[in-house]
Amino acid sequence: MAKQTPRTLSGFMELxxxxxxxxxxxxxxxxxxxxxxxxxxxxxPVVEASEVLLAKGGGETEKQIYRFQKGDADLSLRFxxxxxxxxxVALHYNDLTFPFRRFQxxxxxxxxRAQRGRFREFYQADIDVIGDGKLSILNEAEIPAIIYxxxxxxxxxxxxxxxxxxxxxxxFYAMLNLTERAQDVMRTVDKLDKIGLEKVEAILTRDLxxxxxxxxxxxxxxxxxxxxxxxxxxLEEYRGRNPLFDQGLEELKTVxxxxxxxxxxxxxxxxxxxxxxxLDYYTGTVYETVLLDHPEIGSVCSGGRYDNLAEYYxxxxxxxxxxSIGLTRLFYVLGEQGMLNPELPTAxxxxxxxPMTEDLSAAIAFATExxxxxxxxxxxxxxxxxxxxxxxxxxxxxxxxxxxxxxxxSAGVAACKDMQTGEQTKLDPKATIYRIKAGLDARNRGFxxxx
Amino acid sequence: MAKQTPRTLSGFMELxxxxxxxxxxxxxxxxxxxxxxxxxxxxxPVVEASEVLLAKGGGETEKQIYRFQKGDADLSLRFxxxxxxxxxVALHYNDLTFPFRRFQxxxxxxxxRAQRGRFREFYQADIDVIGDGKLSILNEAEIPAIIYxxxxxxxxxxxxxxxxxxxxxxxFYAMLNLTERAQDVMRTVDKLDKIGLEKVEAILTRDLxxxxxxxxxxxxxxxxxxxxxxxxxxLEEYRGRNPLFDQGLEELKTVxxxxxxxxxxxxxxxxxxxxxxxLDYYTGTVYETVLLDHPEIGSVCSGGRYDNLAEYYxxxxxxxxxxSIGLTRLFYVLGEQGMLNPELPTAxxxxxxxPMTEDLSAAIAFATExxxxxxxxxxxxxxxxxxxxxxxxxxxxxxxxxxxxxxxxSAGVAACKDMQTGEQTKLDPKATIYRIKAGLDARNRGFxxxx
Numbered sequence: 062m063a064k065q066t067p068r069t070l071s072g073f074m075e076l077x078x079x080x081x082x083x084x085x086x087x088x089x090x091x092x093x094x095x096x097x098x099x100x101x102x103x104x105x106p107v108v109e110a111s112e113v114l115l116a117k118g119g120g121e122t123e124k125q126i127y128r129f130q131k132g133d134a135d136l137s138l139r140f141x142x143x144x145x146x147x148x149x150v151a152l153h154y155n156d157l158t159f160p161f162r163r164f165q166x167x168x169x170x171x172x173x174r175a176q177r178g179r180f181r182e183f184y185q186a187d188i189d190v191i192g193d194g195k196l197s198i199l200n201e202a203e204i205p206a207i208i209y210x211x212x213x214x215x216x217x218x219x220x221x222x223x224x225x226x227x228x229x230x231x232x233f234y235a236m237l238n239l240t241e242r243a244q245d246v247m248r249t250v251d252k253l254d255k256i257g258l259e260k261v262e263a264i265l266t267r268d269l270x271x272x273x274x275x276x277x278x279x280x281x282x283x284x285x286x287x288x289x290x291x292x293x294x295x296l297e298e299y300r301g302r303n304p305l306f307d308q309g310l311e312e313l314k315t316v317x318x319x320x321x322x323x324x325x326x327x328x329x330x331x332x333x334x335x336x337x338x339x340l341d342y343y344t345g346t347v348y349e350t351v352l353l354d355h356p357e358i359g360s361v362c363s364g365g366r367y368d369n370l371a372e373y374y375x376x377x378x379x380x381x382x383x384x385s386i387g388l389t390r391l392f393y394v395l396g397e398q399g400m401l402n403p404e405l406p407t408a409x410x411x412x413x414x415x416p417m418t419e420d421l422s423a424a425i426a427f428a429t430e431x432x433x434x435x436x437x438x439x440x441x442x443x444x445x446x447x448x449x450x451x452x453x454x455x456x457x458x459x460x461x462x463x464x465x466x467x468x469x470x471s472a473g474v475a476a477c478k479d480m481q482t483g484e485q486t487k488l489d490p491k492a493t494i495y496r497i498k499a500g501l502d503a504r505n506r507g508f509x510x511x512x
Numbered sequence: 513m514a515k516q517t518p519r520t521l522s523g524f525m526e527l528x529x530x531x532x533x534x535x536x537x538x539x540x541x542x543x544x545x546x547x548x549x550x551x552x553x554x555x556x557p558v559v560e561a562s563e564v565l566l567a568k569g570g571g572e573t574e575k576q577i578y579r580f581q582k583g584d585a586d587l588s589l590r591f592x593x594x595x596x597x598x599x600x601v602a603l604h605y606n607d608l609t610f611p612f613r614r615f616q617x618x619x620x621x622x623x624x625r626a627q628r629g630r631f632r633e634f635y636q637a638d639i640d641v642i643g644d645g646k647l648s649i650l651n652e653a654e655i656p657a658i659i660y661x662x663x664x665x666x667x668x669x670x671x672x673x674x675x676x677x678x679x680x681x682x683x684f685y686a687m688l689n690l691t692e693r694a695q696d697v698m699r700t701v702d703k704l705d706k707i708g709l710e711k712v713e714a715i716l717t718r719d720l721x722x723x724x725x726x727x728x729x730x731x732x733x734x735x736x737x738x739x740x741x742x743x744x745x746x747l748e749e750y751r752g753r754n755p756l757f758d759q760g761l762e763e764l765k766t767v768x769x770x771x772x773x774x775x776x777x778x779x780x781x782x783x784x785x786x787x788x789x790x791l792d793y794y795t796g797t798v799y800e801t802v803l804l805d806h807p808e809i810g811s812v813c814s815g816g817r818y819d820n821l822a823e824y825y826x827x828x829x830x831x832x833x834x835x836s837i838g839l840t841r842l843f844y845v846l847g848e849q850g851m852l853n854p855e856l857p858t859a860x861x862x863x864x865x866x867p868m869t870e871d872l873s874a875a876i877a878f879a880t881e882x883x884x885x886x887x888x889x890x891x892x893x894x895x896x897x898x899x900x901x902x903x904x905x906x907x908x909x910x911x912x913x914x915x916x917x918x919x920x921x922s923a924g925v926a927a928c929k930d931m932q933t934g935e936q937t938k939l940d941p942k943a944t945i946y947r948i949k950a951g952l953d954a955r956n957r958g959f960x961x962x963x
Binding site: 064065066067068069070073074075076077078081082084085096097098099100101102103104105106107108109110112113116127129130131132134136138147148149151152153156157158160162163168170172182192195196197199200203206210319322323324371373374375376409410413421422423425426429432433435436437438439440442443444453456457 | 525527532533547558563598650657872876
């Protein structure tokens with residue numbers, strides 16, 4: 062028979078079993094951590110009606126979208142989890158209780174030009190809190206705690222949550238009568254890290270036609286940095302010149318004030334006035350998270366406060382705050398950087414049982430007992446040589462091999478080999494299970510990411 | 513602004529938060545149970561190249577498939593998890609260790625005519641063991657144990673795992689010189705439950721042209737039933753007439769023999785000679801699982817042994833055995849039948865904290881402490897009346913509400929109300945956490961399905 066060459070589409074991540082286990086572990090930690098903050102899991106279709114998904118229309122998004130006909134229906138694959146959330150909240154408004162807190166970890170699709178580290182199918186892990194009409198600033202203050210706990214639970218240590226407030230930015234540009242030009246200015250300021258202060262000043266005055274005075278004010282503003290208290294006190298000097306600015310400053314102070322009670326160490330958090338995050342959508346606190354040893358990756362968890370989640374579907378005012386992790390890309394980068402902890406078990410089983418007798422009953426019964434105790438067991442009953450079976454455990458990294466021969470069965474013990482140390486015990490079933498579980502606990506104690 | 517009416521496509525399940533929690537719980541139990549048997553989680557793309565996905569070609573599948581162009585690429589959404597597994601194993605053959613045991617819970621797509629209880633996007637939960645060249649019968653014998661543990665862990669009690677062996681069927685029809693007609697005969701026999709013995713006999717003789725003798729042999733064969741031992745001894749009477757039959761009988765006896773050691777009670781298992789499961793694919797043991805109180809649903813977990821997983825992609829002989837649960841349909845049916853346990857918590861949080869003071873620090877710090885202890889907490893700091901906040905907890909089914917006023921804070925206690933009993937305690941933080949955790953343990957003890 063002619064064979065079809067098997068292949069996986071470029072830009073679509075497909076992991077081998079061991080890295081897949083690491084990915085599953087990360088997802089599990091995200092689910093657990095998000096749950097601790099009262100977010101409920103949500104799952105929406107991957108396919109939506111195009112007119113619903115593209116209600117906002119325009120932009121880069123539309124070009125990248127996977128859109129197709131099926132019968133009479135014009136369908137599209139979702140390109141993010143925010144638009145489906147907006148649809149969900151508008152559609153199920155009467156069945157939901159607000160504030161509505163949901164997390165969703167799901168695949169999204171963008172037909173980008175395929176290149177190394179860019180994905181066309183990728184997981185996003187989003188959380189959002191949606192209010193009905195109003196939403197307390199406390200929700201914005203809580204987000205750094207969620208980011209901190211999430212990355213800490215993954216094992217990351219050297220990361221920084223950078224926070225700004227769009228009201229401060231917009232208020233500041235209003236002070237300078239630059240409201241109309243604010244977008245261009247922010248786009249330029251955003252390049253600060255790359256091109257430096259002088260070039261930013263040159264673009265502001267020469268290309269954007271700002272006065273030298275305006276440019277200086279901007280540069281002095283975005284240069285404000287230091288510890289949180291110092292930044293806030295420098296911002297205090299602008300108070301009273303614009304009500305929006307003053308409101309933003311109050312909000313920022315609330316966010317900073319509660320960090321300690323939320324368990325976020327000061328060194329993991331920084332006010333950063335250069336962060337803007339998108340130009341129309343966000344209206345309050347905005348967040349970015351960078352890995353201190355890998356700034357080149359950019360932000361690994363971003364988001365912010367917005368005023369109108371579902372304006373394309375409903376007249377209801379639904380403000381919210383949310384953050385998103387580009388999980389597939391993050392996983393890819395962690396792998397590239399060698400940051401995935403190889404010590405954590407990735408084997409499909411904790412124990413491989415090798416029956417050494419014709420009658421398999423004793424081996425099967427012991428496998429059942431181990432499973433009743435929550436131990437992951439594989440019985441190896443294939444026609445293979447003993448050595449091949451040991452090598453099977455070795456290749457897969459299965460930590461324990463149990464041998465059950467006539468002698469063991471009649472003595473009521475199990476021979477159990479620790480594949481890492483080579484140590485072999487002959488203990489009764491209960492003691493063997495106890496030993497295995499203690500060993501597994503120790504092995505699973507590490508973090509999925511090497512700090 | 514003109515609004516786009518929000519809607520979700522027909523045939524695409526989108527759950528409200530409470531049922532979604534139940535669905536997540538079911539998936540978690542499946543993941544845990546499958547893992548106990550040494551299956552590793554796998555995740556493959558939803559989108560594949562059409563020529564890869566449709567390598568087998570033809571049939572109903574191709575009509576139902578979601579297929580589309582993106583640029584030059586001819587793409588399709590996967591319609592099951594078996595074809596992607598075949599591709600995966602053929603593609604990554606050199607990186608895998610055999611036997612290869614994987615589970616996958618993922619969405620698949622079929623553009624069926626939309627009707628109540630039929631889905632176009634639905635989850636399948638599959639496990640498969642793939643051998644390289646050979647695969648021990650023990651893998652077939654283990655499957656009933658996996659089905660039994662899975663459904664028991666979900667809370668189901670009254671279900672029956674029905675098992676047959678295709679070698680027995682094919683051997684039997686060879687005895688009657690009906691190998692060529694076996695497919696038609698089996699299709700007729702399959703209607704036994706619906707139309708009864710007499711009509712089956714009529715079709716066999718009148719429509720299919722079988723002799724009265726052949727029809728009688730068939731009817732007598734498929735009428736074999738009773739306890740496992742009785743069925744096996746009746747089958748023994750056919751031994752020696754066809755080698756394939758004899759081999760199938762040996763296999764069936766091995767499967768039955770180990771049920772006890774695998775922890776499967778006799779009453780949950782039955783040999784059923786009327787089961788065939790598809791006509792070409794399966795070659796050995798086949799499985800169906802029925803809910804005894806809802807036979808109308810049909811099989812909720814089916815599968816079997818096959819000889820050639822990836823024949824469209826590789827010359828390698830890759831035999832396997834697998835089962836599949838149509839998870840979305842099962843969940844839908846369980847909901848329809850009122851079988852989802854409403855006692856299990858579906859709230860997004862375990863505790864709602866209502867700060868009663870201007871300064872939120874104490875409330876936030878207690879929330880952080882609860883979260884450090886694995887308790888899911890939501891702070892409610894919105895501008896709402898006290899009564900509205902209590903009603904919020906009530907609507908969402910949040911089991912505990914904690915009040916922190918001046919008195920509590922200065923006394924170093926937390927007022928905590930059990931929303932179900934109305935009982936209120938004022939205890940120090942540690943004791944409050946202890947009480948909450950004990951209460952949650954009790955609440956979470958139930959099964960997701962009402963037996």
